[in-house]
Amino acid sequence: MFDFADLVEQIDKTNKTNLKVEALEKFFSSASDEDKVWAIALFSSKRPKRSVKTSDLRVYAAEIAEIPLWLFEESYHIVGDLAETIALLVPESKQSIEPPTLTQLIGEIKDLKKLDEVKQKAYLTNRWSHLNYYSKFVFNKLITGGFRIGVSQKLMTKSIANVTGIDQDTIAYQIMGDWDPEETTYNQLILSPSKEDFIYKPYPFYLANPLDQDLRKLGSCSEWVYENKWDGIRAQLIKRNNEIMIWSRGEELISKQFPELIEMGKFLSNGTVIDGEILPFKNGKIGSFNDLQKRLGRKNVGKTTLENNPVILKAYDLLESNDLDIRNLKYIDRRKPLKKLVLFLNNEKLQLSEYYIFNNWNDVEEAHSQSRINKSEGLMIKNINAFYKVGRKKGDWWKWKVDPLTIDAVLTYAMRGHGRRANLFTDYTFALWKTNDNGDRELVTFAKAYSGLTDKEFKKVDSFIKKNTLERFGPVRSVQPKLVFEIAFEGIANSSRHKSGVAVRFPRILRWRQDKTIKDANSINDLKSLIHE
Amino acid sequence: MKKPLLVFNQNGIYCPIAKIYMDAWRPVDKVIISHAHADHSKNGHKHYLTHPNSVPIVKHRLGNINIESKEWGEKFTINGVQFSLHPAGHIIGSSQVRVEYKGDVWVYSGDYKRENDGISTPFEPVKCNTFITECTFGLPAFNWEKQEIVINEINDFWEECKSNHQTAVIFAYSLGKAQRLIANLNLDIGKIYTHGAVENLNEVIRSYKNLPKTYRVTRETKKEDLIGNLVIAPPSTHGSSWLKKMVPYVTSSSSGWMTFRGARRRRAIDRGFVLSDHVDWKDLIQTIKDTEAKNIVCTHGYKNIFSKYLNENGYNSFIENTPFEEEEITGNNV
Numbered sequence: 014m015f016d017f018a019d020l021v022e023q024i025d026k027t028n029k030t031n032l033k034v035e036a037l038e039k040f041f042s043s044a045s046d047e048d049k050v051w052a053i054a055l056f057s058s059k060r061p062k063r064s065v066k067t068s069d070l071r072v073y074a075a076e077i078a079e080i081p082l083w084l085f086e087e088s089y090h091i092v093g094d095l096a097e098t099i100a101l102l103v104p105e106s107k108q109s110i111e112p113p114t115l116t117q118l119i120g121e122i123k124d125l126k127k128l129d130e131v132k133q134k135a136y137l138t139n140r141w142s143h144l145n146y147y148s149k150f151v152f153n154k155l156i157t158g159g160f161r162i163g164v165s166q167k168l169m170t171k172s173i174a175n176v177t178g179i180d181q182d183t184i185a186y187q188i189m190g191d192w193d194p195e196e197t198t199y200n201q202l203i204l205s206p207s208k209e210d211f212i213y214k215p216y217p218f219y220l221a222n223p224l225d226q227d228l229r230k231l232g233s234c235s236e237w238v239y240e241n242k243w244d245g246i247r248a249q250l251i252k253r254n255n256e257i258m259i260w261s262r263g264e265e266l267i268s269k270q271f272p273e274l275i276e277m278g279k280f281l282s283n284g285t286v287i288d289g290e291i292l293p294f295k296n297g298k299i300g301s302f303n304d305l306q307k308r309l310g311r312k313n314v315g316k317t318t319l320e321n322n323p324v325i326l327k328a329y330d331l332l333e334s335n336d337l338d339i340r341n342l343k344y345i346d347r348r349k350p351l352k353k354l355v356l357f358l359n360n361e362k363l364q365l366s367e368y369y370i371f372n373n374w375n376d377v378e379e380a381h382s383q384s385r386i387n388k389s390e391g392l393m394i395k396n397i398n399a400f401y402k403v404g405r406k407k408g409d410w411w412k413w414k415v416d417p418l419t420i421d422a423v424l425t426y427a428m429r430g431h432g433r434r435a436n437l438f439t440d441y442t443f444a445l446w447k448t449n450d451n452g453d454r455e456l457v458t459f460a461k462a463y464s465g466l467t468d469k470e471f472k473k474v475d476s477f478i479k480k481n482t483l484e485r486f487g488p489v490r491s492v493q494p495k496l497v498f499e500i501a502f503e504g505i506a507n508s509s510r511h512k513s514g515v516a517v518r519f520p521r522i523l524r525w526r527q528d529k530t531i532k533d534a535n536s537i538n539d540l541k542s543l544i545h546e
Numbered sequence: 547m548k549k550p551l552l553v554f555n556q557n558g559i560y561c562p563i564a565k566i567y568m569d570a571w572r573p574v575d576k577v578i579i580s581h582a583h584a585d586h587s588k589n590g591h592k593h594y595l596t597h598p599n600s601v602p603i604v605k606h607r608l609g610n611i612n613i614e615s616k617e618w619g620e621k622f623t624i625n626g627v628q629f630s631l632h633p634a635g636h637i638i639g640s641s642q643v644r645v646e647y648k649g650d651v652w653v654y655s656g657d658y659k660r661e662n663d664g665i666s667t668p669f670e671p672v673k674c675n676t677f678i679t680e681c682t683f684g685l686p687a688f689n690w691e692k693q694e695i696v697i698n699e700i701n702d703f704w705e706e707c708k709s710n711h712q713t714a715v716i717f718a719y720s721l722g723k724a725q726r727l728i729a730n731l732n733l734d735i736g737k738i739y740t741h742g743a744v745e746n747l748n749e750v751i752r753s754y755k756n757l758p759k760t761y762r763v764t765r766e767t768k769k770e771d772l773i774g775n776l777v778i779a780p781p782s783t784h785g786s787s788w789l790k791k792m793v794p795y796v797t798s799s800s801s802g803w804m805t806f807r808g809a810r811r812r813r814a815i816d817r818g819f820v821l822s823d824h825v826d827w828k829d830l831i832q833t834i835k836d837t838e839a840k841n842i843v844c845t846h847g848y849k850n851i852f853s854k855y856l857n858e859n860g861y862n863s864f865i866e867n868t869p870f871e872e873e874e875i876t877g878n879n880v
Contacts, residue, residue, distance in 0.1 A: 028815060084855060087851050098687065101805065435807075
């Protein structure tokens, strides 16, 4: 018997990709079909609905572990993962009982919602006390949701491909979209899917690699075309069987958030799939990502929001035309029908992402340097002969971003990280100088950043934080303002929601400025001077 | 209130009446050393006192120093203050320090663990009024398995590597953990090879304590010699060119921090074994009960959390800062 908990344990016990694939293959060739379907769902970030409040879960776990709740919370901040904390704190079972299957556990967890608190607690106590460490960990993960355990979707599709003999790209396509693990079977999903199942699926997105070499090594300049790299939401607009849907690159159905694009889609013919970028577009100009955020995270978009924050779809590829999957046509051969389609539709909500042709590399560099003026993040470099591939494949699509904007800021707050950074202070808040009404300079928070330092640097900063803590607020510590970091970010915009009055996009640490003291750090005004309309 | 018998000052843990320090972190005249780990036995003191099992190691590390030794339980008096050393079970020679003056008894634990590891003399609880305890692993998330179980896991791991024609590499602190592994692993599986830093200490320890045979990895060692065998190396060799010549190898680490999945992943090692030379949560609490102390001073580790817990449970507890091992994983004291 090699069940899902065994799989998680095996994956956890190695740092080597081939051993992870081996464990996945073992699972996909021996588990029950229903467990396989659930495993695919979990590794593709489809999780069962949460049926117990995590606050309740903490209370139950603390009681069973016979520790005060505050001690449970402290432990959680240090362990950095709720499922793991509970698995460590509730006493280990010495009895061995037949472990429940993945599907059985998920079924039980789903039914928990209907139980009252007393019965919920009784159920959890019983399960916790009869599971070994890894089963307990998996069980808790199923309850708390989120299953990031070092298995990428790519690793999973590879393993299924090895076991079934089905092409990996085909599997990647089959598991796209909004399927429900309770409604489908392994046979239907993987082994012999029916044609109808694909009607509601987007195609797997083709992703570019960052340009990691000298431009001139790409060969002849004329074998490539150049597009702006737009900073919006990558999405596929699909029309099939008179239904229109929009899928984001994160595989979320976002049709409801963009009703005007659905409206526009009505004019398309059936069997059309456009790949493009949803961009904020007010007064005939491309806005900042900040504007787009107002459209996200809402169930339905009201009239005012629609009027104040209009969007367009910048189309850069055509994947399906007249019911035909045309991903295997060359880039330029896909672009011709795309251009025709956009011209024919003549709808202000659908615009073509134009491509440029250059005859020498200097012109490419010149275009790259103009990116910010074009409201783009850089250039996309696409081979004119490239097919539309599956996932991130190197060679034919490159993204060449402009250098980020940077500013020197002071570390003021820190929090412990999660996952591989558990128990290390790696999540930082940064501040910039501002002159207040009394004419004094004070530090004002402007951004949070989690990445950009090496493990060694994180260790040093972690040690600094522990020795220079001013105050503790639960998991957060205020820190003696002493360290200066250069913070990089992609975009910048005015924002009334932020204390600093400015919102920055993708902030991260570029380097630790050990040569600077906090007096040398930049001010909010310096930051604002980077905004250009 | 009575004046405290021991105080924490900028130099170390100090007995003002006897004018002697314990594990001083800055150079002082007289110091009692709890154990031979570098952060507890610093260079530059004028006079050292420690257990005989620590003497050769401290001398090996610090050279020709002025050092005397006292057996466990042997009482000695300085300016009316009575001192004695008692086994702490952390590493070979590690001692608690008992200090008594006019009926007031303090014990400084140094680093300690409760399980008999087969190489350090096992911990003995000492009754006292005030107990100065480490709490490196003072969180209920830490619960050690019995050594036998963990050693079996490591043996299994070694066998598995052997059957795959790989070298099993285990990272362990050169002093303490390394010898604990050597003394307990199953040598029927194969040979134990050691990094020079480990073997140098093995040689010192062999002068007064039996240790199974180990083999030093040298320039002449071929990677074919290593396959199927086990290599013990300090954590700092992870990712070094020294290690790379051992391919194909599988890496592992043995420490209390291996409890956390995140800590294992951060180190980019294949396997983590939870084997610690410090007390876990349940043993911390048991030890405090056993000492019958009412006053508990918490030093390095999760001292804030543990001290709060003790205060809620009827003890008079407070924290003191030391430069030993800040709170976490950052140091090499495993």
